[in-house]
Amino acid sequence: MSISEYRRKRDFSKTLEPPPAAKPKKAADAHFVIQKHAASRLHFDFRLEMGGVFKSWAVPKGMPYRHGDKRLAVRTEDHPVEYGGFEGIIPAGEYGAGTVMIWDRGSYSVSGGQPLKSLENGKLHMELAGEKLKGEWTLVRTRGGSGSDQESWLLMKTGESVRSPGKRREERSASSGRTMGQIASEKTAAWQSNVEAVPVFHEPMRAKAVERLPAEDGWLYEIKFDGYRALAIKNGKEAHLFSRNEKPLEFPELSGAVAGLPCRSAVLDGEIVALDSDGHPSFQLLQARDIGTPAPIVYYLFDLLTLDGTDCRGESIHERRRRLAALLATAKDSLRVSPALPGRLENVLAEIRKLGLEGVVAKKVDSRYRSGAATGDWLKLKCLNEQEFVIGGYAQSDKRGLASVLVGYYERSRLHFAGRVGSGFSELLLAQLGRLFQGIRTESPPFADIQPVDARGAAWVRPELVCQVRFSEWTRDGRLRQPVFLGLRDDKSPMEVRRE
Numbered sequence: 001m002s003i004s005e006y007r008r009k010r011d012f013s014k015t016l017e018p019p020p021a022a023k024p025k026k027a028a029d030a031h032f033v034i035q036k037h038a039a040s041r042l043h044f045d046f047r048l049e050m051g052g053v054f055k056s057w058a059v060p061k062g063m064p065y066r067h068g069d070k071r072l073a074v075r076t077e078d079h080p081v082e083y084g085g086f087e088g089i090i091p092a093g094e095y096g097a098g099t100v101m102i103w104d105r106g107s108y109s110v111s112g113g114q115p116l117k118s119l120e121n122g123k124l125h126m127e128l129a130g131e132k133l134k135g136e137w138t139l140v141r142t143r144g145g146s147g148s149d150q151e152s153w154l155l156m157k158t159g160e161s162v163r164s165p166g167k168r169r170e171e172r173s174a175s176s177g178r179t180m181g182q183i184a185s186e187k188t189a190a191w192q193s194n195v196e197a198v199p200v201f202h203e204p205m206r207a208k209a210v211e212r213l214p215a216e217d218g219w220l221y222e223i224k225f226d227g228y229r230a231l232a233i234k235n236g237k238e239a240h241l242f243s244r245n246e247k248p249l250e251f252p253e254l255s256g257a258v259a260g261l262p263c264r265s266a267v268l269d270g271e272i273v274a275l276d277s278d279g280h281p282s283f284q285l286l287q288a289r290d291i292g293t294p295a296p297i298v299y300y301l302f303d304l305l306t307l308d309g310t311d312c313r314g315e316s317i318h319e320r321r322r323r324l325a326a327l328l329a330t331a332k333d334s335l336r337v338s339p340a341l342p343g344r345l346e347n348v349l350a351e352i353r354k355l356g357l358e359g360v361v362a363k364k365v366d367s368r369y370r371s372g373a374a375t376g377d378w379l380k381l382k383c384l385n386e387q388e389f390v391i392g393g394y395a396q397s398d399k400r401g402l403a404s405v406l407v408g409y410y411e412r413s414r415l416h417f418a419g420r421v422g423s424g425f426s427e428l429l430l431a432q433l434g435r436l437f438q439g440i441r442t443e444s445p446p447f448a449d450i451q452p453v454d455a456r457g458a459a460w461v462r463p464e465l466v467c468q469v470r471f472s473e474w475t476r477d478g479r480l481r482q483p484v485f486l487g488l489r490d491d492k493s494p495m496e497v498r499r500e
Helices: 003-008 081-085 115-121 180-184 252-259 283-290 317-327 345-355 427-438
Strands: 031-038 042-050 053-059 070-080 088-090 098-110 123-130 134-143 152-157 219-224 228-235 238-243 265-274 297-307 335-337 359-364 378-382 386-397 401-411 414-421 458-470 484-488
Touching (some): 003 070, 031 081, 053 152, 081 098, 088 180, 228 297, 401 427
Antiparallel strands (some): 031 098, 070 152, 098 123, 219 359, 228 265, 359 378
């Protein structure tokens, strides 16, 4: 199964597949890729990056979606990490001849935190965070020893069932947005800058939450905005905005401004915020806009994924920001480049706290854009105790109707109770929540660990709504102290909500 087997099977003067690097990476990165491969038989290649290579399995029937479903997965030779970016045609007569599509990619984690040891033991319980697939799967060896020629595995859907990505996304590349037919009709691998491809949604790169940011050279700092993360897709004279989970966002003034940018097509990443009278982002004002209270709306852009058919994600963030600044040079004031914060980290943090802003994002100056991944190249530090929670119930009072909401967070597919939130509600918001709750009432509590004293007087709802909450601290028993309700948010699915 070693990388030498990969090299032995291929003639790199004929195939466009990448040869192994002279000095392969030694770090155990946590990326995965699934490649759709139309060889002699159509199948999917499932690859997990560990030990400096992609450990690989051929899955003839594709990934299982329903809990308990199983698929045969045959172990194949290790592939170099460069293979994760390969999309194109393997020529006739070469090993694996046919069309290869990057079907999905992202980050993963293995229970126990030791993927190589789990591989050796024959069982990998994984959590995938891809552009198309999110959730838990398990690989179990059923035949043959580790590295043998007859090594067979089962790929099982564990944890909760997941939905299919949908027909359109099922058929298109997570890298270029092309179908298998479009890839097969071209003569070269990957994205070509002279090929005008329709710009498509790419799941945003994620920042890893940390308790301390690096202060050394080689990092740039930006404001962590308190708003909606949004991707803008411009194609010709039209532009549309999407949340991080691909839901359309209706901000006509912003999509109109993006449509007016001086380019044919582009995919941009940023944060939509509402500004208060001091020019500071306010999530409460952003929510108030949805129920009729006007507020100035600004789209702070911090990345450029594609521009006029060129995929910019492989460039350094320094180069992407340069291109972005040039593109926005004559844009409307509602479109702004997210500023890089100058000075030493300690001074940056002091100023952020003084202004009462949410936090700071640190990015390596040479970082590439990894859709859907949290690689550690982007880090975030919150200066306020504020995060998303899932609503699982509510309590009522005689005076104002709704008295509080019961919230929680997920851990290994179980919703854990975090407390009651009873302040921060306007009359309009209370009325909105009351209407929403009536449509999702349920008889039993969705929380896995709620105690009778916490459940007293509560009514239950299906855990479908996500809200933003500010609080002073976590108590020793895992409850929120002095929580304040800031608003609902539909740009994050409930299963993504974790304790930060």
